[in-house]
Amino acid sequence: MKVVQATLGGTPTPGDTVMLYYTGSRGGRSTASHIVRPGDTLTDIGHGIVGSAGRGNYLGEFVLKLKNDTIMIICSNLVHDVTFYSEILGVGTETLTVEEL
Numbered sequence: 001m002k003v004v005q006a007t008l009g010g011t012p013t014p015g016d017t018v019m020l021y022y023t024g025s026r027g028g029r030s031t032a033s034h035i036v037r038p039g040d041t042l043t044d045i046g047h048g049i050v051g052s053a054g055r056g057n058y059l060g061e062f063v064l065k066l067k068n069d070t071i072m073i074i075c076s077n078l079v080h081d082v083t084f085y086s087e088i089l090g091v092g093t094e095t096l097t098v099e100e101l
Contacts, residue, residue, distance in 0.1 A: 001076065002100065003073065003074055004100050005070055006070070006084065006096055006097065007069060007071075007095075008042040008045055008046055008095065009069070010042075010095045011093045011094065012040045013092075013093045013094065016035070016036045016088060017034070017036070017088070019088070020096060021087065022062075023085075033048075033049065036094070042069040046071055049064075050066050050071060
């Protein structure tokens with residue numbers, strides 16, 4: 001089993017887009033993202049990313065769980081050679097640090 005942690009940090013800026021990508025060994029890429037709204041906290045951004053992934057077209061092969069400002073991504077034993085990374089569009093005052101545990 002592969003476990004990846006994506007930790008949110010920084011200050012939310014309305015209009016920024018926080019994205020979590022994954023690429024598979026077959027060259028495909030999927031994205032789960034959240035556009036920051038006025039009043040959003042880091043936890044709100046995390047909920048947005050997890051919710052985006054849960055809508056079926058994104059990170060559906062994995063289980064994503066949010067605890068505070070950290071998204072835990074749990075991959076089954078059948079998933080190999082998957083890479084996760086993040087990108088922030090806009091002012092970029094937020095961070096999303098991805099690391100394999």
